[in-house]
Amino acid sequence: MDDFNQNFDIGLSLAARNQNILAAFDAVNHKAAGFVTGSFVDTSWGKAVLSSWREGGHLIENHTWSHTHANETTSFSYLADIDRNSEFLAAQGFASEYFRFPFLDDGKDRATQEALFAGLKFAGLLNAPVTFDTVDWYTSSRLEARLREDPNTDLTPYRDYYVNMCVRLANHWDNAAQALGYINLPHLTLMHHNILNGLFLKDVLLALKDDGWAFVDARDALSMKSYHDVPPEPTNGRNWLTLKRLESGLDLAPYPQKYSNFGRATMDALGL
Numbered sequence: 001m002d003d004f005n006q007n008f009d010i011g012l013s014l015a016a017r018n019q020n021i022l023a024a025f026d027a028v029n030h031k032a033a034g035f036v037t038g039s040f041v042d043t044s045w046g047k048a049v050l051s052s053w054r055e056g057g058h059l060i061e062n063h064t065w066s067h068t069h070a071n072e073t074t075s076f077s078y079l080a081d082i083d084r085n086s087e088f089l090a091a092q093g094f095a096s097e098y099f100r101f102p103f104l105d106d107g108k109d110r111a112t113q114e115a116l117f118a119g120l121k122f123a124g125l126l127n128a129p130v131t132f133d134t135v136d137w138y139t140s141s142r143l144e145a146r147l148r149e150d151p152n153t154d155l156t157p158y159r160d161y162y163v164n165m166c167v168r169l170a171n172h173w174d175n176a177a178q179a180l181g182y183i184n185l186p187h188l189t190l191m192h193h194n195i196l197n198g199l200f201l202k203d204v205l206l207a208l209k210d211d212g213w214a215f216v217d218a219r220d221a222l223s224m225k226s227y228h229d230v231p232p233e234p235t236n237g238r239n240w241l242t243l244k245r246l247e248s249g250l251d252l253a254p255y256p257q258k259y260s261n262f263g264r265a266t267m268d269a270l271g272l
Contacts, residue, residue: 002035002063002100004193006045010147011155017198018049022056024202028209031056034193034217035063035100035128038088049193050092059218061098062086062125070101070116071108071234079119086123098222099125104190107127117230126228129240130190131171134166134204138262140196142272147195155271159200164260166204167211176241176252186221188240 001021004013025032034053041050053060065085070078082099090097099120106127107113120127137257170187177185191197197204205215231243245252256264 001032001191001197002037002102003067004034004036004046004049005040006043008144008195010144010151010195012195012198014045017121017195018052018193020198021193022052022058024197024205025056025058027202028205028215030205030215030218031058031217033059033061033098033128033222035061035098036085036089037063037102037227038065038085039067042088047092050089050094054093059088059098059222060092060094060096061100061128062089062096063100064102067102069103070105070112071236075107075112075115075119078106078116079123082119082123082125086125091110097124097126098128099123100128100130101235104235104237104239106231109234113234116137116232118143119231126222127230128222129188129227129231129235131177131185131187131240132169133190133239134162134169135259135262136162136196138163138192138264139267140192140194143196145271155199157204157270158196160269161267161272162196163203163207165263167207168256169259170208170213171211172253172256173239175240176245179250179252180244180248182239182244186216186224188221188227190239226257 009017036050040046050060062082063090065081068078068081086096107116117127139158139162142166146153172187173187177187191201209215227240232247233243235243242254
């Protein structure tokens with residue numbers, strides 16, 4: 001779970017959001033990993049959230065201090081931003097082992113990418129890629145816009161859309177993994193600490209469980225060595241399985257059509 005941004009609280013307080021997210025993990029007995037952007041949580045609320053994750057047995061990992069695009073800065077500045085976040089997290093009592101690139105952006109070209117991975121290695125951090133993206137950031141942005149217009153809007157259609165999308169995307173990417181020869185791959189899911197998950201994460205996780213999914217604790221999933229390798233080319237927002245598909249030459253659907261362009265057309269059609 002990425003970011004831990006505290007920029008929206010209409011209809012659900014920041015404290016309730018975090019409590020609901022932790023309760024959702026507890027409902028399926030899962031220990032997650034939070035990839036934290038320090039500038040987002042350098043508040044009393046943010047530090048309390050970090051403490052609550054530690055008390056719940058969850059990991060706190062590095063997601064840069066500023067949440068910048070790697071392709072918009074120098075490798076030196078970017079690595080300094082990572083170091084600043086490591087120092088902030090250490091001051092809160094966390095020694096991170098893993099790093100996730102914001103926007104899944106690890107540099108504008110191969111030279112920058114290799115410099116950043118060398119910097120991660122020097123800092124003692126391992127890459128934490130993504131095998132499937134729930135597109136929750138876009139779905140949440142649509143929900144937030146609606147709540148700004150009408151705080152009493154009916155949330156049920158958003159819940160149903162998000163839950164169904166997550167289950168479908170999970171199966172789409174697991175089918176891709178199996179086609180690539182990865183049987184029982186410990187998937188790394190991209191979600192964000194936002195109001196959407198504060199409201200509906202428990203519904204998503206229980207739906208996945210009902211669909212036959214088992215939950216692998218983040219520490220175990222992240223330990224898969226091939227996840228830490230330098231990708232064959234700059235990631236440029238793509239997940240680990242997409243890059244493996246391109247590397248293998250297999251002709252696999254890049255994304256379910258219903259959720260292409262972040263699901264914009266489908267949400268438009270549903271009036272969400």
